[in-house]
Amino acid sequence: QPEKIGLAVANLQANFFNQIKQSVEAYASEKGIEVITVDAKGDSATQVSQVQDLLTQGIDALIYIPAGAAAATVPVRLAHAQGIPVVNVDRNAEGEPGDTFIASDSVVSAYEICKYMFEQAGGSGDMVIVHGQKGTTPEVDRSKGCTQAMEEFPGIKVVAEQFSQIWSQDEGFQMTQNMLQAHPDVTLVWGQADALALGAAQAVKVANLPQRIWVFGFDGDTAALEALRDGVFDATSTQRTQYFGQLAVDSAIKLVNGEEVPAEQLLPATLTTKENVEPFIANHP
Amino acid sequence: MATKTEPPILSLRNIKKSYGSLEILHGIDLDIHAGEVVALLGENGAGKSTVSNIICGTIAPSSGTMTWQGAPFAPANPRQAIDCGLGLIHQELRLLPYLSIAENVFVGRWPKKPGSIDRRLMEEMAQEQLQRLGLDLPASRLVEGLSTANQQLVEIAKALTLNARLLILDEPTAALGGAETERLFEQIDRLRADGVGIIYISHRLEEIRRVADRIVVMRDGDKVQEFDSGDVPVRTIVESMVGREMGRMFPTFPQPRPETVLEVKNLCSATGAFEDVSFTVRRGEVFGIAGLVGAGRTDLVRAITGADPIRSGSVHLEGREITPRSPAESIRHGMVLVPEDRKLQGLVLSHSIAENIGYANFQSVAPKGWVRQRNINAFADRAIGRFGVKGQGQQNADEMSGGNQQKVVLAKWLAHDPKVVVLDEPTRGIDVGARSAIYEIIVELAEKGVAVIVVSSDLEEVLGVSNRIMVMAEGREAGILDRSQANDVSIMELATS
């Protein structure tokens, strides 16, 4: 049984990471384990420093949510150099993978939600996309999944796409507003994260266009689920953040005790619509 | 002294300068020989500083030629002029507050030893120069916090270490007292003996006879007259400068009335610049404050008007204690300070004259806090007219000659209807014509019953305007003299006590 776990979060301003953090802290305290949390605010250099500091405090295991566009190898290397096991969450570095890796299968989940929405929209129509921050793992994977779905629906046409810088709702709003301006016949709007989708939904509302416009997101942020229930937008793909946190703590315990843990633990995200959202609001998965 | 048969080291031929469509120099010819001191005189705005700035490469002439030691000369920047052996003390103080005195003296030409600045050599050389000028401060001290006069001395030290062949001193004594001025003249004598040519600009005409070998008078951008000797009666010079006959310099001052307006009781500065000063000023009285440089006069009047904090003591106005804690409070009570340093304390240089006058007169131009640009402009035009400022309300302050700036500063403060007016060095850099105009204004104020305090390093001025004179020495009140007892000797005795 470990006494102290270090949790290095990529960016607490993102609801997705914040939920994982809360889940890790809550679950660990149930188990009587102390958690020290640090927040890199999106900067991988800061994160390296923070992992150094965590290691200085004699943590027994590290739960590592990499910051930056892609995972840095150095934090894992630092921890391993001291014999500390590492649980990577959400992103994993090729050169220096964690002892286990917990994530949603973004490509598959993105494929599923896109496919579902294309079907809802009748299999054809113009679509605009508000991407996440260009080049980041989630942005790349989610785009990839949706592209796969599009191959099955030749009637769906992407008429415009924009890239957010900081995954914020405000960006989603403005970009969608501008794209609707240039393409008023759009029927599908995808924000690659719920914040972007909520902003997009707002822009759709403001634009007040005659046709039905389907808006969908990704992540299953707590506030977004409520918005989904209220019909603000149409669908999201709920990642199992609560379970991520619990699984991460359990994996850390196992690794400290020398038990076997699979190298990858990919969890499918759940396609969520107004119909099945209620239980997730009461109890985030 | 050099004779005129030798070729001049510097010649100006038909130098003109325009700003936009406005021509301010109309073709100046000037010759300077080695080993002579040429006094360049003229009213405020005549173009003296412009001529010296052109010679030193600070600004470029619009047309005309210069010859330096026989060769054509057109410095593209100050560095070239310095390298040719020209040195200039600017009219306005230009020191770097966070560098040491020594570094300021040698700014841009710091002595080097391999790989670094030779700090020790630099400080030794600076110290030597300071001593010659009678400035007893370590050369390693920062300039920040030096009094105006001491800054002026540092500026002079800077020019004297240039080893220049031609030195231009633009109002070097404006902030200096008699002793410092005399020491400067000794240095000038030494340079003259070494064959250095000197252009000397000043509004203190009594000095001219002491230093000048030749006098050149300018008026409105033209050279109007030359005197081949420095020994010309002041009256003649003045008439040549202003182009008409002058009356008496100092007007007759009215008798003060008996009621006390201002009473200062046992005032002590928070910084220790002065201790335990008490005096009273009556209605319609002009109260002079004299003393050597650094005696604490400026600190005193700033403290009285709330600009600086005090440690103890009180200020009473018409029998009521007011002891202002800020200039705003002081002004509200009807007591205004016309500060000593027009550039740092008197004017927002980047703003127009009208705005500057407006800032101190919101209650007149903006009743109920509502500003109308038209009011400001009209108000400013009136003030400008009254003080004979050469310039327009819409002009920026930094486009005016130094003396005109000073007039604007006066105009800014005296537009009020104050009960007490404190003037710190009111005529610094002001020409004779304007100076007597300012004295007229002081009389006018006194006649209206205003209590006027005049701080001045110019003994003649203090003696000329004051009903009573307080002499300060090293932050103490050395004594108060009545008009009848006061003269050069009695004041100097107290000032050095």
Place this chain on the structure above:
Amino acid sequence: MTAIAKNGPMKASVASLFSLRGATGPLVGLLLLSAFLSFATDSFFTSRNLLNVLDQITVLGIMAVGMTFVILIGGIDLAVGSVLALAMMVMGYMSNVVGIALPLAMVLALVVAAFAGVITGLLITNFGVPAFISTLAMMSVARGLANMITDGQQIVGFPSWFNLMAIVRHGGFLTVTVGLMFAVFIAGWIFLRNTTGGRSLYAIGGNPEVARLAGINVKLMTIGVYTMSALLSGLAGIVLAARLDSVQPSSGFTYELDTIAAVVIGGTSLSGGTGGIAGTVIGVLIIGVLRNGLNLLGVSPFTQQVVIGVVIAMAVAAEALKKR
């Protein structure tokens, strides 16, 4: 007017009527930019898109007015984005968690924002902390507090009239939020031009010591200016909340740079003492039109960064070169 007309040709007098001195270069830049976009895209020069641009600049516009005051006195306010977030969260928390009426929650949010401004102002005037550092400190503190209110979560579920303020276009064009922005512009413009308070800011920025000796209460004005900047940031936060129909503690991140850029592009000098609201409006519009236009043109995000940098430098360089 007569006194001004004396000063130069008609052009100058029109410019100074709107206090545009120092911003005619950017104005020309804005017009060129708009002309270019009108030709290059079908959708830019449509009333709907122009209304969109107005919507999009409300938050920036409101904050920029406060920032203009701050920069006029020679200061800087890095805390605007964080104070915006703090005000948002206070409003959201008070209304949707504590449960008090939304208008009351808005007032509370503004009070909290203004209080943050008072603190920065006091740090500057009474503790001698340079504006850059004191507002940087407030930036960090306000962001931390905004986060702590809900542990980093966003809050949704406002009454529907709230969001409608940012959506319903009264008279076919004016949403409440855009109207509010115009009101702030006009109030700021009149304040700077026609009140002693406004004129004092110019004096303080020109030379604080001169202003003080002229009887202006520099300390009080300074505190007032930072308070006003924070208050307007709070107001911008409420507007943003209405626009997004939600509040989150990450809002307003790096807005300080946009806001300062808008003000400086508009000709207000960072060394203080010159500039004004008319220029700031132009600066805000340049940023708004530029972003909108680049999106309409479909320029890729990385290229956008390059273009934005180049255009900003050019707009300001044009003004500087014109002055020579």
Place this chain on the structure above:
Amino acid sequence: MTAIAKNGPMKASVASLFSLRGATGPLVGLLLLSAFLSFATDSFFTSRNLLNVLDQITVLGIMAVGMTFVILIGGIDLAVGSVLALAMMVMGYMSNVVGIALPLAMVLALVVAAFAGVITGLLITNFGVPAFISTLAMMSVARGLANMITDGQQIVGFPSWFNLMAIVRHGGFLTVTVGLMFAVFIAGWIFLRNTTGGRSLYAIGGNPEVARLAGINVKLMTIGVYTMSALLSGLAGIVLAARLDSVQPSSGFTYELDTIAAVVIGGTSLSGGTGGIAGTVIGVLIIGVLRNGLNLLGVSPFTQQVVIGVVIAMAVAAEALKKR
């Protein structure tokens, strides 16, 4: 020394020996902070942790030296973080995509960084664009270019010696990168104190017109200063790449604020003319120790933001109050 000793008591002369004027308040703050952390945590005052702190401040430390020069002449450089990223990406691309030798790629990266600095310098001196705007523009442009090189992707796969430069502690304590930082500190310190170039920066910051009249080439020095700041940002980028063993275009985001904060906390005035490297080193250490200490104390991230803001304001206020 004698001339200095005349001037005041011993304390003052020691302070001025290290050019610490204006930074004794922060120095006391740093010592108090360290003392507190030594008592409050077991791990702070261990050689391992102190070496970690040194590692952690390398990037900030190197950039802060260039920023000190910039701020000394009364300027500001917002582009440091972006130029860092640009240099990183150039190096990574040249070495791992184009395939030239890594040391050569480093040189190229530095050249590109320096070139960015020359451009900002020219914008300031020859086009009259204020430093804030020209470096803001460069911030946007350099970030865009950094992103365009790999379309936003990171680059990995450097030779192993590269990462080891940031890890292997020669003589038990000095990594190459930390050694580099010390070298930059010392060079900067000597430059400012003992060379005419360095003293010219003080003169320019004190009053550019005076400096010009004294024959100092203000334009050239200004361009030089921004070039040096950009060059050091590029160097910091290489150090960061070594530390992370990878390069990504998002690196260095908002580092400009940290860097400016470190310099200003260290007593260099934003209005120019006063300050120095010794103070900057203290400022950098305060930020480094503060972050490290708060992590060691296990303070939660949002509370950290609040504490950091408060401590920074206090450190600077202490100095200002002391001066009275």
